[in-house]
Amino acid sequence: MTTTTDTTTTATTTVLEASGVTMRFGGLTAVKGVDLKVNAGEIVGLIGPNGAGKTTFFNCLTGLYVPTEGTVSYKGTVLPPKPHLVTSAGIARTFQNIRLFHNMTVLENVLVGRHTRTKEGLWSALLRGPGFKKAEAASEARAMELLEFIGLEKKAQHLAKNLPYGEQRKLEIARALASDPGLILLDEPTAGMNPQETRAAEELIFAIRDMGIAVLVIEHDMRFIFNLCDRVACLVQGEKLIEGTAAEVQGDERVIAAYLGEPFEGDPGAAEAAEVEAAEQNAAAGTETATEAPAAAETDAAADAEPDTDPAADAEPAPAPAAEPAPATEPAAGPAADSDSTTSKDGEAK
């Protein structure tokens, strides 16, 4: 914890610099000339509609894809597009779909993440020599520290597959942290989480930043992103539309048109907004009918049968439920949480 007031000497260190990153798949350009910097101590958000190229960009940053054009630098050094070299340089990541070793324990999963930081070779490991045992003990101690950090130390010996969904996501983060990164890339860390888990994830990400690790995060949950991030970049059709503070991006009309104007995953207000709109339409339809067709109200039978006999009222509600399903599927993914939502998320090709 620094208490110095000497802010003039605090130089901005660029941790990640992507320059002109382009990724083409045959005729499809998924990412077009994207520049992005992440500085030490920052949490940067990457948003954009489905298919905008966010995950493809992450895959370029981490060497899973070799960009068609452009370079990725970490602390001033251009990275070779090889995942293990990117990890050992200091960039860790989590995936949109949880990728744990389900039949390994929680502790073992974190230990797997340590492998880039252990120097013991294959023979040392097989023969379990003194060097290996010392390194193994140090790795275990570090892994336990990380489990304490994410609050899973008591479950160190549980099988990963038996953890609730939100804890599996946290475990993925601990495994990524085990490589002692200077930058962590989080791909939809709150996907499938309930609101409490999402809040806890937010706190965890702030704590990671406070540990001195810069964060680049993809999320569809706008409330989460704008609350969390120092800067936000928005990709649309592979291109960076805008980059700025949360307030700048949130208020940008192009972003609203391209993304925020449409219902988006996890938008907690979308279902309510659709309900209000449907209710207003129904009310308007009801008023019109009442003023245009007084004769229909002349008989008691007509009044009793109102829901069935009022064609205007019948006609209106139909579109309303049609507008609902997209947002309605989201809450289902959250509370369903544990194993089921893991399965459904694994179904996506991410």
Ligand SMILES: Nc1ncnc2c1ncn2[C@@H]1O[C@H](COP(=O)(O)OP(=O)(O)OP(=O)(O)O)[C@@H](O)[C@H]1O
């Ligand atoms: N390996 C691949 N081969 C061919 N096309 C791909 C490949 N990976 C991604 N794409 C295409 O690139 C485009 C960008 O996809 P990407 O998954 O990066 O978007 P995204 O912004 O992460 O979307 P979402 O928010 O839905 O996760 C899409 O049109 C996708 O179909």
